[in-house]
Amino acid sequence: MADxxxxxxxxxxxxxxxxxxxxxxxxxxxxxxxxxxxxxxxxSGIETKFKSVRKVHTAAIDTNAADGATKLGSxxxxxxxxxxxxxxxxxxxxxxxxxxxxxEGLGKLLSRKSDLVSAICDQMLPMxxxxxxxxxxxxxxxxxxxxxxxxxxxxxxxxSIADLTRRLAADIAQFGINANxxxxxxIMTPDSRRIFTSDxxxxxxxxxxxxxxxxxxxxxxxxxxxxxxxxxxxFVSGTGIIVDGGVSTT
Numbered sequence: 383m384a385d386x387x388x389x390x391x392x393x394x395x396x397x398x399x400x401x402x403x404x405x406x407x408x409x410x411x412x413x414x415x416x417x418x419x420x421x422x423x424x425x426s427g428i429e430t431k432f433k434s435v436r437k438v439h440t441a442a443i444d445t446n447a448a449d450g451a452t453k454l455g456s457x458x459x460x461x462x463x464x465x466x467x468x469x470x471x472x473x474x475x476x477x478x479x480x481x482x483x484x485x486e487g488l489g490k491l492l493s494r495k496s497d498l499v500s501a502i503c504d505q506m507l508p509m510x511x512x513x514x515x516x517x518x519x520x521x522x523x524x525x526x527x528x529x530x531x532x533x534x535x536x537x538x539x540x541x542s543i544a545d546l547t548r549r550l551a552a553d554i555a556q557f558g559i560n561a562n563x564x565x566x567x568x569i570m571t572p573d574s575r576r577i578f579t580s581d582x583x584x585x586x587x588x589x590x591x592x593x594x595x596x597x598x599x600x601x602x603x604x605x606x607x608x609x610x611x612x613x614x615x616x617f618v619s620g621t622g623i624i625v626d627g628g629v630s631t632t
Contacts, residue, residue, distance in 0.1 A: 388413030388612050390477060390544035392515055395458050397445050402571030403521065404471045404602035411467070412437060414608065419461050421445065421454060422425055443473055445498060453556045455505030465509040467611045471521040475602030479529040479577060479584065488535045492542040495523070503550060507557075509572040511622020516559030519610045522605075524566045525626070526574035530587045540565045544622055551620030560619035562610050569598040594627030 394411050398404040400422030408420045417437045421592055422428035424442045432438040437462040443453045473605050474494040479485050499520055509517045522543045528536040543563050551561040568574065568588035577595075578585035589595060608614055610623070 386475050387415035388608075389467075389573070392466040392611075393462040393464055394418045394469065395421065395454070395462070395465055395625060396469040396471065397502065398471040398473055399440075400428040400431055400545070402573070402577075403458075403566075403569060403600045403603045404469070405431065406604035407451065407471070408438065408468055409435075410604040410608050411599070411611065414612075414613075416467065417460055417462065420624050421457070424494070426482035427621065429568065430432075445502065446474055451498070451505045454502060454545065455509075458506065458509060463509070464513060466513040466515050467517045467519070467586045468503065468506045468510070469519045469607060469611075470502050471498045472502070473573065473590050474498060475523070475527050478580065479527060480532055480535050481529045482531040482534065484532075484535075491523075491527075492539060493541075496542065496546050496565070500550075501545060507559075507611065510554075510559045513559070515613065516549065516557060517553070517615070518559065518561040519607055520561065521561040522563055522565040522622070524571060524574050525568040525588055526571075526577045526584065530584045535562055537584065540622070545594075547622065548620040555619065562615065562618060562620070563622040564603060564606055564610070565622050565624045565626070567598055567624070569625075570601060571600060591629060592627035593629060596627065598625060598627060 394416045396408050399420035408418050419439045421443050422443045423444045428440050441457045444450050523539045547563045561595045606623050
């Protein structure tokens, strides 16, 4: 029972929380005693998703919009006042998987992701500076965002998130806040399910590449996010954890 309610009294903001990884993280944080502002787009059903769940506030905000981060900041201030944990789970890519050689598309994708994360963190930091347990957790790209032959682009996406996280961690260390990222493998979310259904070669490739020989589930990611949200990660900052089932050597 020593680990029960490990986040009791802490307040968290989770974006893209209407399903998949975001929803799993919200439910995991709530079980550990956190109060959560769960945010997703207008058509995500976020306002009814957690209707019967105590200590969950919901907001329909498109974080991809130009004023999305500003609206998120205002809502977090209104609903929570103080913010201890921020999970930046933003997905700027909604089209077909990025193909090998599409450097322009890849560049735009990585730049957009960096801009979204930075804008959200800028809004959250004023509410986190007085937190005794400030944690920022950044989600990398799902492997389904990249085609089977675009392993180089996938690697570049992690390098981009890693660089962003290191710079952020250095800037916020003075406030006792840490920042880390989770590099996703092939996780079965509503978006990736759509992609894997239409591209079974990519699905099979991801399964065979994993030592676990399966696709990941949102709860696999949520468990790692919980570690990064608790005091267990107090001396961990500017780094990442890969959640991909391990890469098979066979």
